[in-house]
Amino acid sequence: MFQAFVIQVLVTGGVYALLAVGFSLIFGVARMINLAHTAFFMLAAYGMFFCSLQLGLDPISSIILSIVVTTLIAVASYKVFIDRIREHQVTVLLITIALAMVFQELMLLAFGAHFRAAPTLISGFWEIFGVRVTYQQLLSLGIVLVVLICVWAILLRTKLGIAIRATAQDAEIANLMGINVSRILLITMGIAAALAAISGVVVAPLWVVYPYMWLSPLVMVMAIVVLGGLGSIKGSVIGAFIIALVETLVVFLVPAGAFLKLAFALLAMVIILVVRPEGLFGVIFEEERL
Amino acid sequence: MKKILFLFFTCLLLVALFLPACAAPKEENVIKVGVVGPMQFIQGEHHWAGATMAAEEINDAGGVKIGDQNYTIQLVKVDSDEIRDVAGAASAVERAITVDKVDFLIGGFRTEAVYPMSDVAMDYGKIFLNVGAATAALQARVAEDYDRYKYFFKVTPYNEFFLVTTDFKMLAMVAEILKQDFGITKPRVAIIAEKLEWAEAMVALAQANLPKMGMEVVGVWRPSDTATDVTAELTAIAAKEPHIIFTTFSGPVGITYAKQRGELEIPVVSVGINVEAQKEGFWEATGGKGNYEFVLNTYAKGVAMTDKTVAFFDEFERRTGEFPTYTAATYDALLSMKANIEKAGTLDSDALVPVIEESLFSGTAGMNKYYPLDSPACPPMCPHDIMYGPGYQTGVGTQWQDGELKGVWPKKEYGAVDDFGDWRFEYPGTVLLKIAPEAVEKFKSAPPEVEAPPEAPPPGGLSFEAAEYTNADLGFSMKYPKNWKENKDEEKDPSVFYAADPARVPTIRVMVVEAATFADAVKAGMGASGNSDIKVGTEKEITLADGATKATAAKVNLKTTTGHNGETYALGVKKGDKWIVVAITTVALLVPYDEAEFSEIATTLTFTK
Numbered sequence: 001m002f003q004a005f006v007i008q009v010l011v012t013g014g015v016y017a018l019l020a021v022g023f024s025l026i027f028g029v030a031r032m033i034n035l036a037h038t039a040f041f042m043l044a045a046y047g048m049f050f051c052s053l054q055l056g057l058d059p060i061s062s063i064i065l066s067i068v069v070t071t072l073i074a075v076a077s078y079k080v081f082i083d084r085i086r087e088h089q090v091t092v093l094l095i096t097i098a099l100a101m102v103f104q105e106l107m108l109l110a111f112g113a114h115f116r117a118a119p120t121l122i123s124g125f126w127e128i129f130g131v132r133v134t135y136q137q138l139l140s141l142g143i144v145l146v147v148l149i150c151v152w153a154i155l156l157r158t159k160l161g162i163a164i165r166a167t168a169q170d171a172e173i174a175n176l177m178g179i180n181v182s183r184i185l186l187i188t189m190g191i192a193a194a195l196a197a198i199s200g201v202v203v204a205p206l207w208v209v210y211p212y213m214w215l216s217p218l219v220m221v222m223a224i225v226v227l228g229g230l231g232s233i234k235g236s237v238i239g240a241f242i243i244a245l246v247e248t249l250v251v252f253l254v255p256a257g258a259f260l261k262l263a264f265a266l267l268a269m270v271i272i273l274v275v276r277p278e279g280l281f282g283v284i285f286e287e288e289r290l
Numbered sequence: 291m292k293k294i295l296f297l298f299f300t301c302l303l304l305v306a307l308f309l310p311a312c313a314a315p316k317e318e319n320v321i322k323v324g325v326v327g328p329m330q331f332i333q334g335e336h337h338w339a340g341a342t343m344a345a346e347e348i349n350d351a352g353g354v355k356i357g358d359q360n361y362t363i364q365l366v367k368v369d370s371d372e373i374r375d376v377a378g379a380a381s382a383v384e385r386a387i388t389v390d391k392v393d394f395l396i397g398g399f400r401t402e403a404v405y406p407m408s409d410v411a412m413d414y415g416k417i418f419l420n421v422g423a424a425t426a427a428l429q430a431r432v433a434e435d436y437d438r439y440k441y442f443f444k445v446t447p448y449n450e451f452f453l454v455t456t457d458f459k460m461l462a463m464v465a466e467i468l469k470q471d472f473g474i475t476k477p478r479v480a481i482i483a484e485k486l487e488w489a490e491a492m493v494a495l496a497q498a499n500l501p502k503m504g505m506e507v508v509g510v511w512r513p514s515d516t517a518t519d520v521t522a523e524l525t526a527i528a529a530k531e532p533h534i535i536f537t538t539f540s541g542p543v544g545i546t547y548a549k550q551r552g553e554l555e556i557p558v559v560s561v562g563i564n565v566e567a568q569k570e571g572f573w574e575a576t577g578g579k580g581n582y583e584f585v586l587n588t589y590a591k592g593v594a595m596t597d598k599t600v601a602f603f604d605e606f607e608r609r610t611g612e613f614p615t616y617t618a619a620t621y622d623a624l625l626s627m628k629a630n631i632e633k634a635g636t637l638d639s640d641a642l643v644p645v646i647e648e649s650l651f652s653g654t655a656g657m658n659k660y661y662p663l664d665s666p667a668c669p670p671m672c673p674h675d676i677m678y679g680p681g682y683q684t685g686v687g688t689q690w691q692d693g694e695l696k697g698v699w700p701k702k703e704y705g706a707v708d709d710f711g712d713w714r715f716e717y718p719g720t721v722l723l724k725i726a727p728e729a730v731e732k733f734k735s736a737p738p739e740v741e742a743p744p745e746a747p748p749p750g751g752l753s754f755e756a757a758e759y760t761n762a763d764l765g766f767s768m769k770y771p772k773n774w775k776e777n778k779d780e781e782k783d784p785s786v787f788y789a790a791d792p793a794r795v796p797t798i799r800v801m802v803v804e805a806a807t808f809a810d811a812v813k814a815g816m817g818a819s820g821n822s823d824i825k826v827g828t829e830k831e832i833t834l835a836d837g838a839t840k841a842t843a844a845k846v847n848l849k850t851t852t853g854h855n856g857e858t859y860a861l862g863v864k865k866g867d868k869w870i871v872v873a874i875t876t877v878a879l880l881v882p883y884d885e886a887e888f889s890e891i892a893t894t895l896t897f898t899k
Contacts, residue, residue, distance in 0.1 A: 008522050015519075053574070113331040113373075115545050115566060117575045125554055131525060132554045207518040208545045208575065216518060251511070251522040258523055259485035259514040 005252055007131045013244035014141035015203055019217055020224040020236040021151060022195030028231030029168045029188040032092050036077070038214040038221060039100035040193045044070040044200025045209045046107055048118040059121055067197040074193030075186060082189075083182065100214060107211040118204035140202045147198060148237065154191075164188055168231070220262060227269040229282025238280060242268065321354055321361045321637065323627075324386040325620060326379075326397030326407060329369040332569060333422060333617045337397045339610050340421075340618035341365055343602075344625050354628050356635055363624070366390045372403030380406035387414045393637050394418070396445070396623040401425040408442050415639050417646070419623040420444045422616070425488075426451060426669035429661075433668045440643050443660055443674045445626070445653075446619040447588060448685070450488065451670035451880070452678040454495055456586055457562060458503070459713065460687045461536060463704040464561050464584070465505060467723060468533055472733040478508045480527045480558075482547065483538035484515035492538045492563075494792045498881050500536075508532050515541030521550050528556050533733065537562035537585070545575045552579025557732035559725055560584060570613040573693050580690050582726040587688040588616040588655050590697030593719040595656050595686065600719070602654040613695060614654075622653035647674070656683040667855050679710030686717065691724050698723040709878070753890060759787045759800065766870060769894040770798050784815050796876040798891065803869050808842040808862045811869035816858070820851035826860070835893045839863060843889065850877065859888035863895065870895070 023037045047066030051057045057065065077099055085091045122135035155161035166174040167184045175181045207213065224243050228235025246268045247261035254260070272280065325341045327334030345363040353360040368386040370379035380403075386392045387410070395411055398404040399422035408428070411418040418441060420428065426449035431439040447453070461479075468474040481496050483489040493510060500507050508530040511523045520543065527535065535558045539547065544566040551560060561584040566572055568587045572580055591613065594600050602621060606614040614621075626649060631637060634645040651658040659682055665671040676683055680700075687699025697720045705713035725733075756769035759776075770789055780788035780799070787800040801815035809826040816824050827845040834841055846858040858875040872895055874888040 008525050012519065012522065108330060112335075114571050115542050115575045116571070117545070117549065117577050120553070120577055123553070123577075132528065132556075134521075134550075134553045136553070137521070205577070206550075208542050208549070210542060212516075213518065216516060248522050252526050255509050255511045255523070255526060257512065259512050259517075261522075262514070 005248060007128055007133055008248045008252075009241065009245050011133055011137045011141060012248060013241035014144040015137070015199075015206070016220065016224055016244055017237045017240035018140065018144045018147060018199045018202065019196070020221050020228070020240050021148065021233055022192035022199070023221050024225045024228070024231060024233050024236040025151070025195070026188060026192040027225065028233070029164055030086060030185050031089070031231075032082070032086055033089070033096070034189075034192070035093060035096040035218065036074075036100040036103070037096075037192065037196050038218040039103045040070050040074050040196040041200040041203070041217065042107065042209075042211070042214040043073060043103055044197035045118055045204030045207075045213065046111065046116075047197075048201045048204050049116045049209050050111075052119050053116075059119065063201045066201050067194055070197035070200065071190050071194045074196075075190045078186060078189040083186070086185070100218075104211045104214065111211070113211060116209040118201070118209055120205040121202075134206070136202075136205050140206070143198065143202050147195065148233075151191075151195075151233065160184075160187065216262070220265065223266050223269045227272055227279055229279030232279070232281035235279055235281030242272075319353075319359055319361045320364045321631070322364050322366055322390060322392045323624060324366045324368045324383070324390065324392035324395040324397075326368040326370050326383060326386070326395050327399055327422070327617065328371055328373045329367060330371065331373050332571075332612070332615065333373070333399045334369065334397075335610070336612075336615050336618040337399075337421065337620050338365075338367060339606060340614065340621035341396060341624050343605065343609070344621045344623075344628075348625070348628050355632050356637070363628075366392050368392075368395070368397070370398070370403060370407065372398075372400045372407075376400065376403045376406075379403035380410050383407045383410045387411070387416055392416070394627065394639070396421055396620050396627075397617070398422045399617060401428060404428055408439075412438050412441055415441060417441045417443070417627075417639050417642060419627070421446055421620050421623050424449050424453060426672055426675065429672035429675040430668055432673040433663070433665070436663065436673070440674075441639050443646060444676050445623045445658065446655065446676060446683070447616045448676055448678045448683050449670055449672070450491065453563070453586070454492055454880075455678075455710075456685050457492070458496075458499060460561055460584065460586060460699050461500075461505075461534070462503060463687075463699055463701060463723070464534055464559050465503065466704050467725070468559070468733070471725075472736075474533055474733065474736075476504055476506055477533040478506045478531065479534045479536050480508050480530060480532040481510045481536045481538075482520075482523065482527065483510070483512055484517075484541055484543050485512045486515050486540065488540070489538045491794065494794065495880055496536060496538075498791060502882060502884070505534075513543055513547075515539070515543050517543045518546060519550070520547050521554070524550055524554055524556060528554070532558055533729075534558060535560045535562075537564050539563060540565040542566065545572065545580070548572070548580035548583050549576040550579075552576060552581060555726075555728045557726070557729040559729060562586070565615075567690065568613070568615050568688070568695075570607070570611070570695070573690065578693065581692065582690060582724060582729075584687060584689040584698065584723060587686050587695075587697075588619070589614050590686045590688045590719070591695055593686055593697030593717050595684075595717050596652050596654065598652065598654045616655075619653065619655060622651070622655070622658060626651040626653065626658055655685075657681060658683075667849060680712055680715060684713075686720075689723055691721075696721045752894070753887075756894070759789075761786060761800075764802060764865070764870065765898045767896050767898070768800065768872065768892075770891055774798065780819065783818070785819055791881070795881050796874050796888065799873045799875070801869075801871045801873070803871055804867055805869055808844070808860075808864075808869060808871075811862055811871050812844070812846055812860045812873065815869075815871050816846070816848060816860075816873060821848045821856065823847075823849040832861070832889075832893065834863070834895055836896050839895075839897060841893070841895070843892070845883075845885070846873070848875075850875065857883040859883075859885055859892060861889070861892040861895065863897070865897075 044066045051062035125132045125134045224239040228239030243265045246265045250261040250264045251258045327337035353362045370382045372379040394417040396419040401423045404423040544564040564585045567583045567585045659677040661671045663673045689698045702716045755772045757772040760767040774789040776789045784801045784803045790797040803811040803815045805811035813824045825847045829844045841863045843861045848856045850856040860873045862869045862871040872892045
């Protein structure tokens with residue numbers, strides 16, 4: 001039972017981390033709470049379903065096409081709707097939630113409210129210490145690791161990363177130092193959306209694809225990001241595993257209360273915030289975030 | 291600003307004035323039928339598709355003949371959007387009646403929406419054929435206020451009481467197969483049910499009934515109805531090594547569950563309710579991982595419940611590319627209405643009601659007949675609700691077998707006779723239930739069952755863990771199962787104590803009644819708490835558990851406050867001019883009467899004075 005518990009926490013935490021990192025990145029750099037983040041995840045999941053099952057493309061082409069198109073949609077949405085009002089945080093909240101609902105309704109119109117599935121990339125399971133874990137879950141865990149390494153490498157080892165970090169620290173000073181802040185924010189939005197899209201194509205085969213699939217992860221991702229510290233990628237990853245730990249504990253210890261797992265996860269977030277209002281790795285002052 | 295406001299309100303006034311004039315004029319020789327449903331969702335799509343098929347069939351055959359005139363059916367799509375917006379559903383129906391001038395309505399899906407929608411229809415005296423909302427309470431309104439709700443009938447599905455009865459019949463078949471094929475005499479069952487109101491009673495009843503059916507409940511898991519991941523639940527279930535997973539799902543979690551269960555190849559038989567598994571898209575949605583999912587359904591491909599079923603199923607599939615779900619029974623609703631209108635010779639609702647009440651129509655899922663106004667018990671047998679049982683509506687158990695949804699229940703060799711008829715039959719086209727290879731392998735490789743040593747009785751020599759009720763004033767006490775919950779609202783004179791099992795029955799009621807005889811005391815006590823038709827059976831003298839006190843006991847049949855046929859074990863001891871009566875009541879439809887268990891509880895009555 002204990003092995004089952006540990007493995008379940010690792011697998012669930014990995015999936016959550018993948019979703020949370022992009023959300024955290026865009027807040028860390030643009031101070032923008034993008035409520036449409038999981039809607040991009042939903043779009044990519046539909047893209048994967050549409051390309052592979054309706055257009056009949058192979059899985060790799062479907063994945064690439066879904067990620068690219070979703071990222072382009074996100075970047076275009078940012079440029080058209082958000083860029084000019086990004087200083088007004090409440091307006092950004094309203095516009096991003098409206099965007100998410102527009103995407104939801106578009107999917108409803110295009111595909112109806114039917115439940116769909118994106119195809120599994122690798123079918124089957126692996127038994128670890130007597131516990132069955134699907135290959136798709138292991139794949140998502142592997143992708144989390146690769147994506148996190150890539151994000152860290154970009155942020156710490158490239159000029160673009162330096163520009164992003166400079167913008168995250170102080171956009172005004174970064175602008176005075178010759179960094180095109182608008183362009184950096186656009187690129188950051190693209191990276192964040194691409195991360196959401198990667199989550200979509202990797203996680204969608206594990207879940208069910210339907211127009212409202214973005215709502216539940218949005219609450220969970222926000223809890224993770226707030227718990228880990230807004231804008232801290234490290235915090236998001238650790239927050240994801242804490243939330244997964246709490247959820248799995250609820251399912252294993254109170255099976256009849258399994259539906260409360262999100263509520264307990266939110267309760268854990270509240271408790272941590274009471275003790276540490278900035279979150280686990282959040283900063284109150286404008287200092288190094290990454 | 292004032293000008294803008296003035297213009298705005300003027301426009302509003304003009305719209306309000308002219309809107310009634312925009313109402314569609316009533317066309318000659320046309321019967322307008324409002325098809326009500328959430329049209330963006332599969333339930334509404336099937337409402338519409340079923341009704342369209344029926345309308346085309348009727349019109350192609352010359353329409354509806356009233357007197358010497360032929361009328362054409364014209365469907366009006368009434369998008370209630372009730373899955374997302376319950377509040378707006380009633381407005382959609384009102385518009386259909388006042389603007390589109392529909393003659394009657396068919397459809398509905400969510401109980402919460404069918405309440406207000408049918409209320410609007412009743413206000414206008416329009417017949418509303420419910421094709422989607424199961425809840426018996428909707429139909430109970432016909433019994434409570436016939437004048438208002440007489441226009442409300444249910445075509446499908448049968449109500450939740452029959453749903454759970456059928457569910458247990460399917461589970462019993464699985465248990466019997468496990469016994470016959472693998473020698474598993476006491477199957478272990480994991481219950482997994484979404485956390486929604488309708489599933490509460492199902493879970494409580496399963497917990498109460500499964501041990502009585504010779505099964506062991508290893509645990510209950512309650513994920514959210516929209517859970518996107520249940521691997522944690524499945525991992526925890528797998529660790530308990532059950533033989534059966536008993537499902538209760540109506541939401542998308544049903545797909546997540548089936549998909550992940552299949553992916554993880556958990557060696558079990560999965561049986562129960564999973565609404566998503568009734569749909570053709572289920573196979574695609576689970577990527578084929580939902581194989582062997584065994585669920586209660588209305589239709590199955592190739593299974594002929596009547597001579598109309600197969601043709602209807604195939605034509606529906608040809609037109610829509612989907613299997614018909616139960617809301618597609620708008621087809622039956624409309625065709626039966628054609629027959630009823632022709633028989634009544636009018637579209638007048640009041641004239642049609644008695645004709646519909648008497649009607650018997652061979653539909654696509656069985657014979658359609660409605661429970662009469664003098665039904666013996668409502669619920670479950672409420673007036674104008676569709677009749678349940680062999681010869682009427684039974685439902686069909688379906689299983690996904692390699693991409694095809696096959697009918698596997700009822701099955702002649704696993705049937706029995708009950709209050710509703712003889713279930714030892716099967717419909718043409720029914721096939722054998724298949725068990726997943728991983729489950730077969732697991733069951734065959736399991737070591738032979740060893741008779742478990744008898745469980746140590748709980749303290750006090752009782753077969754149940756007990757709580758105690760003490761009445762210090764009258765000097766007596768008694769024990770009852772600890773998990774039964776006391777309900778003080780029921781403790782009104784002459785009742786001094788009342789408690790009920792979480793499954794709602796059995797209940798225990800302790801009464802202090804002034805009466806000459808035991809029978810009079812039982813009738814007065816049970817009657818005062820709202821029961822009726824109380825018939826006290828043969829009385830017998832017994833001795834209480836204290837070994838000394840003599841008491842009178844009898845089996846009592848009655849009609850409970852909820853209208854069910856109740857069975858009671860009653861026991862009484864006379865103290866002076868008063869009788870101390872203990873009554874343990876059940877509704878056999880939900881939990882069977884068990885005299886040994888009930889008398890064990892009742893005889894714990896102990897006097898200290």
